[in-house]
Amino acid sequence: MSNSGEIRLVDxxxxxxxxxxxxxxxxxxxxxxxxxxxxxxxxGKTTILRMIAGHETxxxxxxxxxxxxxxxxxxVQRGTAMMFQSYALFPHLSIxxxxxFYLKMRGVGKDERRKRAxxxxxxxxLAHLRDRMPAQLxxxxxxxxxxxxSLITNPRVLLLDEPLSALDEFLRxxxxxxxxxxxxxLGITFVHVTHTQPEAIALADMVVVMDTGRIDQAASAREIxxxxxxxYVARFMGAQNVLTGAxxxxxxxxxxxxxxxxxxxxxxxQNVTPAIGEEMSFSVRRDYIAIRKRSDIETEAAxxxxxxxxxxxxxxxxxxxxxxxxxGMDTFVANVPDHDYFVEPIGPGDAVAAKWDKQHAHVxxxxxxxxxx
Ligand code: ATP
Numbered sequence: 042m043s044n045s046g047e048i049r050l051v052d053x054x055x056x057x058x059x060x061x062x063x064x065x066x067x068x069x070x071x072x073x074x075x076x077x078x079x080x081x082x083x084x085g086k087t088t089i090l091r092m093i094a095g096h097e098t099x100x101x102x103x104x105x106x107x108x109x110x111x112x113x114x115x116x117v118q119r120g121t122a123m124m125f126q127s128y129a130l131f132p133h134l135s136i137x138x139x140x141x142f143y144l145k146m147r148g149v150g151k152d153e154r155r156k157r158a159x160x161x162x163x164x165x166x167l168a169h170l171r172d173r174m175p176a177q178l179x180x181x182x183x184x185x186x187x188x189x190x191s192l193i194t195n196p197r198v199l200l201l202d203e204p205l206s207a208l209d210e211f212l213r214x215x216x217x218x219x220x221x222x223x224x225x226x227l228g229i230t231f232v233h234v235t236h237t238q239p240e241a242i243a244l245a246d247m248v249v250v251m252d253t254g255r256i257d258q259a260a261s262a263r264e265i266x267x268x269x270x271x272x273y274v275a276r277f278m279g280a281q282n283v284l285t286g287a288x289x290x291x292x293x294x295x296x297x298x299x300x301x302x303x304x305x306x307x308x309x310x311q312n313v314t315p316a317i318g319e320e321m322s323f324s325v326r327r328d329y330i331a332i333r334k335r336s337d338i339e340t341e342a343a344x345x346x347x348x349x350x351x352x353x354x355x356x357x358x359x360x361x362x363x364x365x366x367x368x369g370m371d372t373f374v375a376n377v378p379d380h381d382y383f384v385e386p387i388g389p390g391d392a393v394a395a396k397w398d399k400q401h402a403h404v405x406x407x408x409x410x411x412x413x414x
Contacts, residue, residue, distance in 0.1 A: 045107035046120075046197035046230030047072040048093060053102035055088050062088040064254040066102070070247065072197075075224050075231045077241035080251030080277075086234040090200050093232065094123045106198060117147075122196035124187055124204050130175040137162065137171040140189045147194070161189040164223070181212040185219070192227070199224075201233040205240065217243055238278055242266060250274045272322050272409035281324035282373050284347070285409045288315045295399065296321065297344075302369055305344045307399040322409040329401040330375035332363050334385060335392040346396040347373060351389050363387070365395060 048070040055063040063085040070076045078086040091097035093104060095116035104111050111119045122143075130139045138145075141158040149157075162168045165185040175183055184204070191199060204220070205213045221244055224231045235241055241248045242262040249259040250273075258270040269275035272283045286298025286306050296315045298306040308323045315321055335348060349367035356362075357376070365373040375395055387393060 043107035043109070044197055045072045047105075047107060048198060048230060048232070049103070049105045050089070050093075051103040051105075053089070053092065053104065054100045055085075055092060055097065056100045061254045063092070063099075066254075066256055068249060068256060068259055070230060070232060072107075072230055073228045074246040075221065075244055076233070076247045076249060077245035078232065078234045078249050078251060079236065079238065079241040081236055083253075084251040085254045086236075086251055087202055090123070090202055090232060090234050093119075093198070094121050094200050095119050096123075119198075120196055121198040121200055122191040122194055123200040123202070124191040125202050130183055130186055130190070132175055134175075135171065136167065136173050136175065136178070136186055139175065139186055140171075140193055142190060143194050157193060158189075161193050162186075164192075164226075165189045165219075180208055181216060184208060184212075184216060188220075188223070196229065198230045198232065201231060203234055203236075205235075213240075220244065250277060252277075267326070268403055269324060269405065271407045272324070272405050273407075275324040275405060280326055280328075281403075282327060282330070283322060283324050283405070283409050285320060285322045288317050288319045288321060290317070291315065298323075300347075302347075302367075304347055306402065307344055308402040308404055309400070310404075313404055320408045322405040322407065323402045324405055325397045325401050325403070327362075327374050327376040328360070328378075329397050330377075331381075331396050332365075332375050332377055332387060332393050333396065334387060335394050343394070343396070345399050345402070346394050348392070348394050349373060351387055351391045351393055353389060354387070363393075365393065367395075 050066050050068045053063060053066045078089060080086055088097060092099050095114060099112060106119060137158045140161055141154040144154045144157060159168060162171050165188055167182060167185055205216055208216060233244060245262050247259060248262050248265045250257045250265060252273050258265055258274045266278055266280060269278060269281060275281040275283050284306060286300040288296050289299045290297040294310050295307045296310050298308060298321060347367050349365040352364045352366045354361060354363055360376045360378050363375045363377055367373045373395060
């Protein structure tokens with residue numbers, strides 16, 4: 042078995058009765074990367090993790106780690122370790138014995154166990170607490186012990202299922218930094234399941250956005266955030282407004298769309314060759330939207346704008362979140378820089394125009410169906 046922690050999932054499918062928990066997934070997670078599987082509850086993240094770990098058998102498809110096909114191998118022979126959301130330490134064992142537990146299971150001698158457990162506790166900065174019992178530790182400390190316990194067997198892949206969700210906000214942010222640092226130091230592959238976008242963005246070299254058993258996009262956090270592939274990803278990341286229109290004209294690298302409400306949008310053609318009449322979806326980041334009170338000069342004919350009324354205003358510190366009601370749209374949000382907001386204060390009920398520069402329109406792969414996903 043090589044030491045490579047590259048994971049390859051090929052046409053991977055898992056059915057539970059009639060439910061396709063995971064459907065025909067293809068994904069390569071590079072060795073030594075921090076990968077986050079991101080998606081709402083029930084989209085299949087945990088099932089993928091459990092199949093990699095060997096706690097669940099695929100219905101079809103292949104899983105390789107390094108150069109080894111692991112389907113059919115028992116969990117202990119895969120070179121993986123798993124850390125769960127409920128990190129349940131053994132209450133009757135000392136911290137050191139908790140950390141050494143899997144070595145004992147594998148028949149490693151006492152002196153060697155102690156030495157390696159102490160080294161690992163050093164790494165998570167808990168060496169001074171090694172003789173305590175779990176109940177005498179804080180939640181954050183227990184979490185670090187659980188991490189040390191999973192890493193003690195020197196896995197090439199660490200699988201983490203919602204590892205931060207039991208912690209309060211402060212500890213969560215602290216542990217997030219520690220996880221990232223630890224992964225970089227160890228240089229092994231981390232696969233971390235989460236339903237929280239900021240967590241995935243902060244941690245991952247590769248974010249895999251999932252939607253009911255399939256992958257919508259797998260890319261760097263920056264790419265997912267700035268260039269979502271589909272309306273689903275754009276909505277799920279929360280930073281984008283999704284708009285749709287039918288192609289009315291094409292000129293100079295720009296496609297002109299007409300929305301059902303009658304607005305005109307210009308979008309860069311990028312790599313797509315649209316046909317007249319074709320429906321297209323695009324997204325515009327919330328922080329590229331300028332909000333102005335609707336003046337008499339402004340007409341519905343102005344391109345790259347939607348018109349609506351202010352629904353709510355939320356002060357967020359460095360920006361103001363302005364939510365609009367636009368007929369026929371679920372939500373339309375602009376994050377206006379605080380200093381801009383005070384140039385022309387607006388309030389709920391005001392009629393406004395929300396505008397953007399055409400260069401900020403980002404074409405999406407699929408047409409937005411308008412159905413909440
Ligand atoms: P969560 O964040 O809630 O854990 P998830 O994205 O990890 O969600 P999975 O736990 O992988 O999702 O579940 C994917 C789908 O498979 C769901 O529809 C779930 O109900 C179903 N499922 C998972 N495990 C089983 C099982 N053992 N038997 C039957 N159905 C299952």
